[in-house]
Amino acid sequence: MISSNDSPLKPVRIEQVELRRIAMPLVSPFRTSFGVETDRDILIVHVEADLDGVAIDGWGECVALGEPTYSAEYVNGAQRVMVEHLLPRLADAASEGIDAADVGELLRSVHGHPMAKGAIEAAVLDAQLRAAGMSFAELLGTDTDTKGRPSRIPSGVSVGIHDTVEALLTTVQGYIDDGYVRIKLKIEPGSDIEHVAAVRDLIGPDVPLQVDANTAYRRTDGQHLAQLDQFDLLLIEQPLAEEDIVGHARLADEVETPICLDESLVSAEGTADAIELGACEIANIKPGRVGGYLEAIRIHDLCLARGVPVWCGGMVETGIGRAANAALAALPGFTLPGDISASTRFYARDIVTDPITVVDGHVTVPTTPGMGFDIDRPFLDSVTTSVETIHLSP
Numbered sequence: 001m002i003s004s005n006d007s008p009l010k011p012v013r014i015e016q017v018e019l020r021r022i023a024m025p026l027v028s029p030f031r032t033s034f035g036v037e038t039d040r041d042i043l044i045v046h047v048e049a050d051l052d053g054v055a056i057d058g059w060g061e062c063v064a065l066g067e068p069t070y071s072a073e074y075v076n077g078a079q080r081v082m083v084e085h086l087l088p089r090l091a092d093a094a095s096e097g098i099d100a101a102d103v104g105e106l107l108r109s110v111h112g113h114p115m116a117k118g119a120i121e122a123a124v125l126d127a128q129l130r131a132a133g134m135s136f137a138e139l140l141g142t143d144t145d146t147k148g149r150p151s152r153i154p155s156g157v158s159v160g161i162h163d164t165v166e167a168l169l170t171t172v173q174g175y176i177d178d179g180y181v182r183i184k185l186k187i188e189p190g191s192d193i194e195h196v197a198a199v200r201d202l203i204g205p206d207v208p209l210q211v212d213a214n215t216a217y218r219r220t221d222g223q224h225l226a227q228l229d230q231f232d233l234l235l236i237e238q239p240l241a242e243e244d245i246v247g248h249a250r251l252a253d254e255v256e257t258p259i260c261l262d263e264s265l266v267s268a269e270g271t272a273d274a275i276e277l278g279a280c281e282i283a284n285i286k287p288g289r290v291g292g293y294l295e296a297i298r299i300h301d302l303c304l305a306r307g308v309p310v311w312c313g314g315m316v317e318t319g320i321g322r323a324a325n326a327a328l329a330a331l332p333g334f335t336l337p338g339d340i341s342a343s344t345r346f347y348a349r350d351i352v353t354d355p356i357t358v359v360d361g362h363v364t365v366p367t368t369p370g371m372g373f374d375i376d377r378p379f380l381d382s383v384t385t386s387v388e389t390i391h392l393s394p
């Protein structure tokens, strides 16, 4: 579908790349087993491209967090690896014309850094799509449903760890009132069974509920985690360490609730292996974590072929990342609601002119040319804390 040969998109020449850092306060602190976020320091990749003499902008959001606590990447490191290692590898091709489908191969000799690579690929793809006047959803075939109506996807919300059960219930009730169709609770040892029991009691048996441990447990916690089976959860996300595929496979035998991997899945090959080993009964697909939207599509395709349900995760993205996630999450294998909540779940004001909204518990798949958003330039400028410009071609 998106290989270079049969792509409807033309390569674009890239003149320069602007690496912008923005400061975005969160509407409320977001606590996970790996830390508390109150403000996001986000790296935005802006490619200034040219197609047949017409100037085109392309935007990509790097999902690396401020500290290397979710995965090894972090925002300062992502920016340095782009400047010192990734963007120089695009320089030769940049003056001829670059296709997003070739970015992965051009950057392959650099080990790791999927979030940095994925942000560059997304910016190139955004520029190519804008040049073609085509939306990412149209490219994927997810712009309309089978009856030709605008596609929409169910919206789930990720709820941070709360100090008390009372505070947690107040927050969850607010999201239920907002219409979210699925609740995900962050858990860690000490804030798990009792919290999940209280939330299940509050929302009743029919609201889909799942938990995310962000690697907070050990292999020996199987019997403890099996206590979650009584709450009819959709899944337990990433209970064990990123590297512990065998541990997850053992846990999948010990616990009835399906085991879902997030942090462990960083490529299509690794996902196929985790599935084969019985460690991944459900997959959380995050385009940034796996090196970009194109690898995310490959993971979707292989999971669909193997009958493994997938859903689209989130990294507290702005409207840049969220729009593209929404288009991706309308692919047929995404049979579970994603962490694609309204922009206002995290941000008082977004850097795009058309932030994601949730109506009747659903998000309309954006069909704006490009990855699905337009930048609110004055507001983006007002939250920009630094700009580093790299010239790629004359």
Ligand code: OSB
Pocket: 070, 157, 158, 212, 214, 262, 313, 314, 315, 316, 317, 339, 340, 341
């Ligand atoms: O593990 O899914 C995760 C946010 C930041 C880092 C890791 C995770 C999350 C979330 C998604 O839970 C929240 C969202 O973007 O809606």
Ligand code: MG
Pocket: 212, 214, 237, 238, 262, 263, 284, 313
């Ligand atoms: Mg997760």
